[in-house]
Amino acid sequence: MKVIINRLKCYLPIAMMFVLIFQTNTAQAENKVTIATIGGSPTINKNQAPEEQVKQMINFWRGQLMQVLYSKVDLIVLTEVSDVPEGQNAVERMQYLKVRQNRLLDYFASVAKDNNCYIAFGSIRETNDGLRNSLILLDRKGKVVGIYNKNFPTIPEMDEGIKPGSEISIIQCDFGKVALAICFDLNFDELREQYAKEKPDIVLFSSVYHGGLMQGIWAYSCRSYFVGAIGSSENPSEILNPLGEVVATSTNYFNYTKATINLDYKLVHLDFNWAKLTMLKAKYGNAVTIHDPGRVGAVMITSEDKNISASQMVQEFDIELLDDYFNRSRAVRSKHIIMN
Template sequence: MREVTVSAVSGAPVEVGLDASDAEMFAAVTERWRRRLADVWADRPDLVVLPEHAARPLASLDPRRMLPVEQIDDFTRTYGERLQGFFAALAAEHATHLAWSGYRVDDAGLLRNSTVVYGPDGNPMGAPYDKNYPTMPEMHRNHVAPGREMVVVDTPIGRLAPTICFDLNYTEALERLAAQRPDIILFSSAYHGGFMQQYWAYTARSWFIGAIHPPNLSEAYSPVGDKVASSTNYRYHFTKRINLDYRVCHIDEHAEAFADLKNRYGRRVKIHDPGRVGVVLITSEDPDLPLAEALETAGIVDVDDYFSRSITARNQTEIKPALLERGCSPLSASLSV
């Protein structure tokens, strides 16, 4: 068992007047997030995920009344580092990991839409993740430069994979991310994405924590696509304990092994069947029992290993024509592997 407590905290963007100064915008944004994050500190989360543009002020919640691009650019270049410092200090104050998402200026002077994971000491962990697939208005109007790498950040609590909003539409991004075997996908967004959240969680065999602007709900999904937590129309946050000592395994050829696993370890392991997809989520419920050890003892392989073996068998299998002899069914076949 390797449990961590995760929180997603969202809220409507901060509205400011068109004539607001950079200092006024900074004060409004930091005060808003100080109050919003106060909702989860009592739960002592190990990880907090914030939505896309967590610190970007708006002239109105109506997207047709945006602040001028030049004003946002100036605000980011003037107060961007101080804003990141504000969230870094909160991570250190509460000894947690905090995924901040918003505009930043990189070392080359380019504007990026990024997620930075701050550690319990307030320092950035790993490289910032730059949104790989900004929308066309972001690139053409706001001059946001796209990222090129899907980033996984190694931390003491697990392998964290930030993604941002429009990224969710691109299976190529998912494939690159899934190959790195993250433990938790951190989805900071202004749009929900619907069933694509479950698809990413299942395909990456990863927990999925979404922090999304209202009126959309922020939600969490298990590696088999079950919704396990959600914000509501009243509360723009949730906190959930998740178990990172897990494996996704296919049910085929594992019935006896699953029974053996339960008979050996009883309540020390949990086998959850979400139904309809042919896989189960197995977790160790005992901090002294590494799941990998238990699965090896029972002869259980994870779903990707099983699928790989199935592909190998397919490629090595020759189906011979049925022998149309007396008493031999036309459907009979000789199978050689």
């Protein structure tokens, strides 16, 4: 009996180690997240006193949010400056901000908490060094977990008192890392390149303008999903995959859209991987999705299995990742330049 107990004592740490390894390796397998984005701008009576305007803003967003809260969501993205009415001059805006204070933030926080979801919303904030055009992220408990200050306000914005930010914002959520950007930011490569180095899972983009092809460029460059909430009713609010393709969009009838995305993915190039991808699909069948957008030479591998991650799949077949391939190409090019 003593021998058995002693053996158990020896084997138990080893068994626990294997359990921990297994849990660590499979934690990110089939990481599905349901996201909603709501576009358009608040329609309220701007001739009312600031107190009434605040109440109207809360009522407006209550109605808008009900459109996506009829089923469970993990994240809701709202538009740029979603807590301030359109069309105010500088004096009217300051009067409104003094009455509004944190009341819209508190309202959104209560919605996040009651519905166990994250909410990102655009805000004009009064800070010690002036006004900021910000994107605020609330967690599932309604707590502020991140604030991004627009790095590149437009010239008219800055002339009206909006101070530019100087830092990027990467926030760890329970489903992955998110990056925050606002409107005019989308035009500046230096900001995008900073975010790309951080490898976010999702870029959250609150804006008045759409950005067109720039949305796809950001998604592909950052190797991330991209969620845009656009404050213009003429332009759609969309969700893009890491290959820059639209996977969900609002329409001329509905100003919102929802999608369930799987963050357990890897991007790889077709070069040197053709046979390996065939073997991967042959082994895992429906447990893996290999998506080809065409014309770019890159595909997205997504694990549909809760017990094995996309990372484990590519390691098993020694499939070279997209950025690793590009870096290897740079290294080979450098060698040939030296040889010449």
